[in-house]
Amino acid sequence: MSEAVDIRDTRTPPVLVWDQLKKLDKAALARWRLEPVVNGRSAEERNITVPMPFGWFVMCYSDELGVGEVKPLHYFERELVAWRGEDGEARVLDAYCPHLGAHMGYGGKVNGNHIQCPLHSWQWNGHGAAVGIPYSKTIPPAMKRPCRERAYPVREANGFVWAWYHPENEAPSYEVAEFEEVGHPDWTGYEKHEWIVHGPMQTIAENGADSAHFKYIHGVADYPDYDIRFEGHRRTAEVRVKMGTPRGTVDGKIAYGVDGSGQPWTRFTGMCETLLVTGVTPVARDITHLRFAFTQLKADRDGPRGGLARAVIKDICKQLDQDKVVWDRQKYIEAPPLCAGDGPINDFRNFFRQFYAGPEWEKYRGGIRRSVSR
Amino acid sequence: MPTVHVTDRDGNAHRLHAAEGSVLMEVLRDGDMGIEAICGGQCACATCHCLIDPDWFGKTGARGGDEEDLVSCLDAYDAGRSRLTCQLRVSAELDGLSLTVAPEE
Ligand code: FES
Ligand code: FES
Ligand SMILES: [Fe+2]
Numbered sequence: 161m162s163e164a165v166d167i168r169d170t171r172t173p174p175v176l177v178w179d180q181l182k183k184l185d186k187a188a189l190a191r192w193r194l195e196p197v198v199n200g201r202s203a204e205e206r207n208i209t210v211p212m213p214f215g216w217f218v219m220c221y222s223d224e225l226g227v228g229e230v231k232p233l234h235y236f237e238r239e240l241v242a243w244r245g246e247d248g249e250a251r252v253l254d255a256y257c258p259h260l261g262a263h264m265g266y267g268g269k270v271n272g273n274h275i276q277c278p279l280h281s282w283q284w285n286g287h288g289a290a291v292g293i294p295y296s297k298t299i300p301p302a303m304k305r306p307c308r309e310r311a312y313p314v315r316e317a318n319g320f321v322w323a324w325y326h327p328e329n330e331a332p333s334y335e336v337a338e339f340e341e342v343g344h345p346d347w348t349g350y351e352k353h354e355w356i357v358h359g360p361m362q363t364i365a366e367n368g369a370d371s372a373h374f375k376y377i378h379g380v381a382d383y384p385d386y387d388i389r390f391e392g393h394r395r396t397a398e399v400r401v402k403m404g405t406p407r408g409t410v411d412g413k414i415a416y417g418v419d420g421s422g423q424p425w426t427r428f429t430g431m432c433e434t435l436l437v438t439g440v441t442p443v444a445r446d447i448t449h450l451r452f453a454f455t456q457l458k459a460d461r462d463g464p465r466g467g468l469a470r471a472v473i474k475d476i477c478k479q480l481d482q483d484k485v486v487w488d489r490q491k492y493i494e495a496p497p498l499c500a501g502d503g504p505i506n507d508f509r510n511f512f513r514q515f516y517a518g519p520e521w522e523k524y525r526g527g528i529r530r531s532v533s534r
Numbered sequence: 535m536p537t538v539h540v541t542d543r544d545g546n547a548h549r550l551h552a553a554e555g556s557v558l559m560e561v562l563r564d565g566d567m568g569i570e571a572i573c574g575g576q577c578a579c580a581t582c583h584c585l586i587d588p589d590w591f592g593k594t595g596a597r598g599g600d601e602e603d604l605v606s607c608l609d610a611y612d613a614g615r616s617r618l619t620c621q622l623r624v625s626a627e628l629d630g631l632s633l634t635v636a637p638e639e
Binding site: 297298299300301302303304 | 573576577578579580599600601603604607608609639
């Protein structure tokens with residue numbers, strides 16, 4: 161076998177960061193993706209000054225929360241509890257019971273559509289209001305009111321449970337996009353992958369605008385051509401790539417979009433129809449939970465191109481692994497000295513800043529309207 | 535110092551002296567009138583419930599929204615007499631106020 165790397169081949173040839181990971185077997189790699197960072201540094205030491213953005217964020221897959229099930233979660237630097245009522249609806253609340261502070265994610269149980277606290281069995285609805293106390297005729301009036309600080313708006317779409325996070329508790333300013341491929345009989349069920357990235361959401365989202373890194377960290381042979389559009393809360397891009405495949409080079413198209421800060425999706429067309437639905441959820445300002453959910457056209461996945469279909473997913477996950485090696489230790493450079501060829505990183509940041517709450521970010525509200533091509 | 539006339543749950547009459555500006559619930563609780571005041575005056579527990587004599591009821595002012603919400607759930611609720619005493623402050627106007635501690639729920 162020849163050692164020569166096809167210059168047109170977009171699959172990853174040896175790059176430095178991959179050397180750290182290629183020795184890991186499948187199970188060890190899956191572990192590494194979620195493990196704490198050895199010699200990791202704090203948000204302060206890494207100058208991670210950007211806050212967590214507001215938006216719709218994945219709490220879990222829909223099938224991880226059955227009817228009557230309770231799930232403790234930790235996102236947004238908060239303890240949360242999710243449950244699904246007997247009506248089938250998912251709900252998310254601050255985990256700490258306002259009565260005497262019990263964590264309802266551990267030992268709490270579903271009672272009808274409400275969650276019942278383990279400590280004194282007070283029942284709370286999805287709006288954060290107390291609806292029953294088994295041993296008292298009265299409920300403290302202040303506890304009977306819906307509570308915006310403690311209750312999260314919830315949606316269910318694309319096989320995920322989404323919660324709206326806003327540090328100042330403002331109501332949702334846009335809706336969760338739905339994809340018809342998900343659950344469609346012609347498309348496969350999700351293939352799921354996940355990572356805990358020790359970096360802020362902004363840095364992860366910036367990846368697509370960072371044109372130069374594709375070559376150096378992912379080993380993509382050519383700079384891809386792209387069209388990036390920024391429109392209000394949505395950012396879309398089309399990237400045209402030559403994809404090296406075992407059957408030669410194919411003109412591929414990657415269309416990606418992000419709604420708000422937490423809901424990116426990517427459509428691969430050309431060689432194997434693939435939709436990647438991504439869930440990006442802030443755990444803390446410097447920690448992000450990332451989920452990749454792939455669905456592919458069954459005709460591709462189960463047909464003669466099945467090997468290719470699997471390779472596409474493998475390669476995308478490998479790129480994420482490569483990025484994670486850097487993200488886990490990366491410092492935030494607030495005003496980077498960008499050079500020609502660096503891509504629309506500043507446009508991206510001006511777009512992303514609209515998702516930060518507070519007066520100092522007000523001037524970015526509404527986003528930017530711009531198209532950038534190369 | 536204003537005086538408050540209290541009938542306790544056993545029907546015994548008491549006269550309490552209360553400083554102006556003090557919270558009526560605290561006066562009754564500290565005077566051992568059998569007021570539990572479990573929530574400490576947050577308008578959460580309704581265990582400071584008293585029935586004000588009709589002659590005096592109007593002088594205590596109107597029940598607040600939360601107070602009404604809470605007290606109206608009680609068996610002993612009397613729209614023309616019920617007050618949560620943690621929501622009342624003693625004033626010169628209330629000198630001579632007369633009330634009965636509501637029965638335990
Ligand atoms: S702490 Fe939850 S019911 Fe008491
Ligand atoms: S002391 Fe609890 S309601 Fe008055
Ligand atoms: Fe990347």
